[in-house]
Amino acid sequence: MRLPWKGLLVLGGCLVLWEILARQSGALAAYFPPASRVAATLIDIVKSGDLPPHIAASLRRFAEGYAIAAVLAVSVGLALGLWRGFYHLVEPLVELLRPMPSPATIPIAILFLGIGDEMKIAVTVYAGFWPILLNTIDGVRAIDPVLMNTAATFRLGPWQRFWKIVLPAASPQIVTGLRVSLAIALILVVTSEMVVSNDGLGFYILDRQRSFQISEMYAAIVALAMIGYALNRVFLAVDDWAMAWHKGLTRKEER
């Protein structure tokens, strides 16, 4: 892989700027530790075993919530995409719920599910659901009628049509939805942990802020950014491999 040198240079510049500004912040120094100290703290809290359990807790909630959201949204999306009448029935509901900021569901989830993992996973599922759902519906509805007619003239049964045509044809759009939801699911895990929790990165960040361990707070935020980045990278690698045909196809169409 070629490194994006210019981009890395800008990133490096920002870190240097952070370092310089923090060292000259005077009265605000307590709230604004330099980058070097945050980095050292991050290494410390990872080595001492302070942070890892919280990372693990967040990642577990993320994995569970994201997986449930993916399975649920892809299934419902395929059904809604295939049965137009059904879609029209629920369209107003979808259009109302979709733009509502998902953290608003946290208080409701607490009422019904308490303050444990069930609540956090439930809100993560809810938030991750929408992008996958809408992209799946679009993907199915965009399948060309010629392709469906081809399936019909070769006398494919409904199941074969589903597995051999609908699912692969809609998969690039489904993957787009999955990618959007990846970031959203992580946001909801952290937000719900900030609202009420006794572990997880969201809890850790807020807890260290309240107890004036500001370096630790920043270190955990940096860790969170790195986790988000890593998750996205893993996703892109899988996407590159599974959707190679689609990338080739779209490159060809752009030419």
Added chain:
Amino acid sequence: MLEVRELKKEFQPLSGKPVVAIGSVSFRVEAGQFVSIVGPSGCGKSSLLLCIAGLSRPTSGQVLLHERPVTGPPEGLILLFQEYNKSLMPWRSVLKNVCFGLENRPGMSRDHVEAEARRYVELVGLRGFESHHPWELSGGMQQRVAIARALVRHPEVLLMDEPFGSLDALTRIELEDTLLRLWESLRATILFVTHDIEEAVYLSDRVYVLSRRPSRVIEEIDVKLERPRNQLSTREDPRFIQARHHVFELISREMAKE
């Protein structure tokens, strides 16, 4: 073997009265024949093929295959589309696209399917391109994949909807001859829709000329030219020129009507 009886097809636009695309079309295709349908654009040729393939319901009238009415996609009949780029599966390789033609045949092992597919990839002249994806190929090569995918299934009847309509002239000539060669060796029955008069005469045993909308058959022309046909000598044959002349006159007379 294939008979279309007084087939009528109406479409309901979003507002207003229904549009009669096909007025009343009747014709027969005998086993092993190569039959073409030509007509002015918008005469419902594609709708006609969709009805024959059992993919669309005629408003009235019937399609009979071996004396039995067609109510859904029948076994032994394949419709090949003009839009090869939409009909092939971009996520499958050339070989896997051709395999698709046999995959839902019961009792065929995976190896057998693949061996047959390989054979047909070679027959259409795509040896060496098995692992390419359709979008890596030219239009003519893509249509060859679609032809292989249809023929690997050994259909009794192959319906072709302007299959070479979007190809350049030289590619089209090449594909016409490939198709004739395969048709002669496989003894399939082909019903070929085109707006190209010369192509229809060159390929066919019989040409049906359709009128403007609402369409009906205005004439059937038997083309009595020897086979195998040849792009030069056949097209220079006085009988070819005469048939082409006749069909051209019929269609331009149709197009002049308002």
